Amino acid sequence: MWGIKIDRESELPLWRQIYQAVSERILSGEIKSNEVLPSTRELAGILAVSRNTVCQAYDMLITEGYLISRQGAPTHVAAGLSLEKTPGLSLRTDNKAAKTFDADFRTGKPDLRLFPRFLWQQLNNKALEELQLDQFGYTGPQGYPRLLGEIAAWLYRSRGLKVDPVNIFITAGATHALHLATGLLCGNKGGIYIEDPCHTGMLETFLQKGCQVIPVPVDEQGIQTEHLEKKNNACAIYVTPSHQFPMGGILPATRRAKLMRFAKDNDLFVIEDDYDSEFRYSGEPIAPLYNMDPQRVIYVGTFSKILFPALRIGYVILPGQFHKSWKSLRTHADVQNPPFQQAALAEFMAARKLDRHVRKMRRVYSERRKLMLSELENAWGDSFRVMGDEAGLHLAIEFPGLRFDDTFRKRCLENSINITPVENHCIQKGRHLNKLLLGYGHLSHEEIKKGVGKLKKVIQDY
Numbered sequence: 518m519w520g521i522k523i524d525r526e527s528e529l530p531l532w533r534q535i536y537q538a539v540s541e542r543i544l545s546g547e548i549k550s551n552e553v554l555p556s557t558r559e560l561a562g563i564l565a566v567s568r569n570t571v572c573q574a575y576d577m578l579i580t581e582g583y584l585i586s587r588q589g590a591p592t593h594v595a596a597g598l599s600l601e602k603t604p605g606l607s608l609r610t611d612n613k614a615a616k617t618f619d620a621d622f623r624t625g626k627p628d629l630r631l632f633p634r635f636l637w638q639q640l641n642n643k644a645l646e647e648l649q650l651d652q653f654g655y656t657g658p659q660g661y662p663r664l665l666g667e668i669a670a671w672l673y674r675s676r677g678l679k680v681d682p683v684n685i686f687i688t689a690g691a692t693h694a695l696h697l698a699t700g701l702l703c704g705n706k707g708g709i710y711i712e713d714p715c716h717t718g719m720l721e722t723f724l725q726k727g728c729q730v731i732p733v734p735v736d737e738q739g740i741q742t743e744h745l746e747k748k749n750n751a752c753a754i755y756v757t758p759s760h761q762f763p764m765g766g767i768l769p770a771t772r773r774a775k776l777m778r779f780a781k782d783n784d785l786f787v788i789e790d791d792y793d794s795e796f797r798y799s800g801e802p803i804a805p806l807y808n809m810d811p812q813r814v815i816y817v818g819t820f821s822k823i824l825f826p827a828l829r830i831g832y833v834i835l836p837g838q839f840h841k842s843w844k845s846l847r848t849h850a851d852v853q854n855p856p857f858q859q860a861a862l863a864e865f866m867a868a869r870k871l872d873r874h875v876r877k878m879r880r881v882y883s884e885r886r887k888l889m890l891s892e893l894e895n896a897w898g899d900s901f902r903v904m905g906d907e908a909g910l911h912l913a914i915e916f917p918g919l920r921f922d923d924t925f926r927k928r929c930l931e932n933s934i935n936i937t938p939v940e941n942h943c944i945q946k947g948r949h950l951n952k953l954l955l956g957y958g959h960l961s962h963e964e965i966k967k968g969v970g971k972l973k974k975v976i977q978d979y
């Protein structure tokens with residue numbers, strides 16, 4: 518069927534192979550808009566796999582918006598997805614931490630208490646002992662070769678992404694990657710499209726690089742591509758399509774196709790920040806935009822959420838045309854990442870400890886998310902609404918009729934509650950005043966219960 522071949526020897530799960538084959542054929546136009554798909558039973562029979570395997574692949578395709586499934590109608594392909602690929606190579610503190618709060622709902626904070634610190638210490642010692650002496654010298658700006666290989670293998674195992682390690686460049690986290698990518702693409706002065714609301718730290722990075730920021734509104738599903746308008750000096754689009762920060766949406770396939778088409782028509786590059794895509798609690802991680810056009814997308818990954826922020830290791834996957842200038846930028850800025858943590862991380866990944874840690878943390882965060890939701894329901898019944906996908910380390914919630922302004926934030930701080938309204942992340946103000954962000958990843962069950970109780974009191978009296 519559609520020439521799909523299943524490789525039973527592959528490390529890639531069968532459902533992902535089917536998902537990838539179908540999504541690629543939809544994007545290339547081989548499977549047409551509105552085409553009705555075979556039933557899961559039928560396809561399972563043809564491919565000689567279990568029906569569950571096909572159901573899992575279809576569920577992912579529906580979640581990402583490739584397929585439409587409505588009760589009483591057959592599952593069919595969404596309209597407007599086919600995308601011509603670019604020909605070419607397919608190679609591929611602040612000091613807030615010091616302050617403690619009775620209720621600390623800050624976003625983006627992993628639970629560092631559950632990090633396997635002892636093992637990490639052992640791996641660091643081992644790296645220091647075993648690294649060849651030449652690794653103590655200048656070894657070049659790309660990164661420790663073994664780590665590049667481990668990242669490529671991890672991306673394949675966890676996301677089905679096929680990347681040649683020669684296209685991977687280690688950075689000191691996503692912020693550093695964005696700083697360098699902006700220098701590379703925008704020559705320190707071009708325009709950059711950015712989601713609004715967005716991560717204020719990333720916004721600041723672009724502003725400090727002298728970029729002109731072009732805000733594009735975001736709704737529950739992510740960047741509203743219908744608002745992308747041509748600007749003459751623009752050089753790039755920065756997006757978080759797997760889990761929009763802060764609203765939490767997964768960018769649907771139709772918008773992904775529109776975004777990539779807009780980028781292509783206007784000769785723009787896309788910077789895809791995949792900061793916490795590993796933590797998705799229903800279904801599998803979302804396929805990156807990078808899959809759609811590896812020559813136009815600079816993919817940014819980080820270990821800050823899956824391991825710990827102070828590690829300062831992230832990476833980019835770069836189209837070949839940028840390798841030389843990236844190396845030059847990096848060499849003449851901070852030269853390279855230190856080899857020791859890179860070697861320890863490579864060992865951690867090779868021993869599949871990262872897989873295990875991510876699996877464990879996914880379970881922990883998923884339970885915390887559920888608890889946070891049930892506590893919110895106990896406190897407010899159905900008078901609030903959760904935005905976005907079941908993913909990440911925070912919730913974005915809307916309270917229709919309420920306004921969370923500076924006075925509210927101040928009131929919270931007076932009551933030892935650290936919480937951020939979505940409005941604080943907005944470039945254009947006034948559109949998301951009734952929404953709050955509640956980080957839960959770093960909170961124990963007790964802390965969640967206590968925190969929601971305190972918040973309820975402040976909101977009641979507000």
Ligand SMILES: Cc1ncc(COP(=O)(O)O)c(C=O)c1O
Binds near residue numbers: 624689
């Ligand atoms: C949208 C987004 N990107 C990236 C990061 C991670 O940045 P870094 O790797 O520099 O720690 C964060 C951290 O909160 C984030 O929210």
